[in-house]
Amino acid sequence: MSAYEAQSSSEHLLEVKNLTTRFYTEDGVVYAVNGISYTMDEGDTLGVVGESGCGKSVHALSMMRLIPIPPGKIEAGEVLLRGRDLLKLSEEEMRHVRGAQLAMIFQDPMTSLNPVLTVGFQIMEALKLHQGMSDHEARARATELLEMVGIPEASLRLDDYPHQFSGGMRQRAMIAMGLSCNPMILIADEPTTALDVTIQAQIMDLVKRLRDKLGMAIIWITHDLGVVAGLAQRVNVMYAGSLIETGPVKEIYGNPHHPYTAGLLGSLPRPDDPPGTKLFSIKGEPPDLLGLPKGCPFAPRCTYAVERCFHEAPTLEPTEPGHLVACWEKERVEKIQ
């Protein structure tokens, strides 16, 4: 950890330190997030990738303090937003952060809007709450926001209910809602996964445009490495609740040092592949987060694993400036061609 901490002395927009979240379920303890640390600066776009169930959403919800307690519990860590630890705030103080400084949009636009309230009402709600706007002001602003995310006839559509919107339009409305109070960071939890490919591309374009215009930082969670490449400057790769590799997009793609990252990249289809090329796939089962393995969580599936990997967990160490990897054998790992 020491090398990592030495780097992060100056104040960052966001500094996550040793974030640890567990769920105490009837089946046992789920080790969902295990001591994650990273930083972000103003205007950064950070991609968070990893396969299903590796703790991406729980890590984001923990920062928002929205995991259900019980069964969940944030065991340890700090989430410093401009130096203020969100985990130490009272619930009341935290409410002023949610939606105002830290906003979040979700995977499934079909279920993340309330079916019995109009889209306009749901956008105006945050404006009235955080910016003290009157009904009239909030309505005007909500119209602007819907126009900004590309919904035609915005002032009329405000009075529509979610079921009168298409999936793509709902996600646009969610984005409008997320950005309504000019948050410092927008957390997008797989916001395009549930959409058609063409709509996905439109939403990605929209987010890029809005980022350039408004300058907010973005945490973009996805299991699609391809999506991250076009959007983010940095990538966090998660495996079994741990951060196993982090670095600039170019570094991660060109020079992965964790066997899991290398495997993920190897499993991406490439346009110049001859037809019928078999894609690489990581062998073995994704990990069970009930119980924490003693060594490296990836060791059972790793082709590079040595004796040490099974009883001693590796920590994040730099390989290049800004590129950190948690792997004992990182020097041997090669990109899969």
Add this chain to the structure above:
Amino acid sequence: MVNYVIRRLLLVPLILFGVTVLIFGMLQFLTPVERSALYVRDIPKNERALEGVIKQYGLDQPIPVQYWKWLVGTRDPHTGEIRGGILRGDFGYSRTASEPVADLIKRRFPATLELALWAVLPVVSGGVILGVIAAVNHNKPIDHIARIFAIVGWSFPDFVFGLLVLMFFYADLKWLPPGRVSDWANQVIMSPEFHNYTKLITLDALLNLRLDIFWDAVRHLILPVVTLSYLWWALQMRVTRSSMLETLRQDYITTARSKGLAEKVVIMRHALPNALMPVVTLGGSTVVGLLGGVVIVETVFDYHGMGLAFAAAAVQLDVITVLAFTLLNSLIMVVAYVIVDVLYAYIDPRVRLD
């Protein structure tokens, strides 16, 4: 919304037509002699006189003609007076009550209405409100207590429960009496100084500023109301609780919280309307269930309402009375289901804007 309500209301006459046809069909199982009770108080013993009555009221005519006469009544050729006609509110004569069925209903209906209205109170407060509180405090003591009460209510048949509380609070403890009011209170109610505005004793007592009568009526109501409503509030509480728990797990609740809304707002504004949908749906069945329960509860507690009259008529095969009550029952149920539909549309825009 208006369109939706109109469409629902247009269905009502259609349903009621079906109901009347059904009930008229049942009347056809009676002999013409028995059916003459629809029009005359005393069925003549004398064969010739009997034939006269059957002729006079068309009880031997084709079925559609009889149906029409049953609906609107027929004119007595001697006196020129119209008799029968359910649309005029004339259901014939009750053999068991020795009076026109309409008078019986007029006399007994307020008592049952009063019982039912009071029973709605625990269904809403004990069922719906407690269900929400239990869900919000999931797995805390209040949740467990509410669930135990609900399981007990759900597993006791109402007549068993009624007899148990009657034995305990009336026979043993002598705290709460059966009947509708005490004798002294009844005398006051009958006296000219007491104005019967609504015939609901509790309400009239308050309007007459007679708190003693009000209290007496409430004491008589407690046991029947509790017995009548227990099963239904237990059911409503279970449905509300699980529906609320389910709603609180929805993505849009996380969205609402992620906006920074206070938990109270999240629950009242974002969760409750969604959670209430199955509760409202159950409202229709609850009304039906309460109506059925009334027969048993009034019998157990000797409470002189419609249910008791219905039971008496049924035991003596007084079909004319039974079918008149059935008709009224159907009418109430149709109204209840229309109200449920309208409430549903009011809550859910997906229904309303369809």
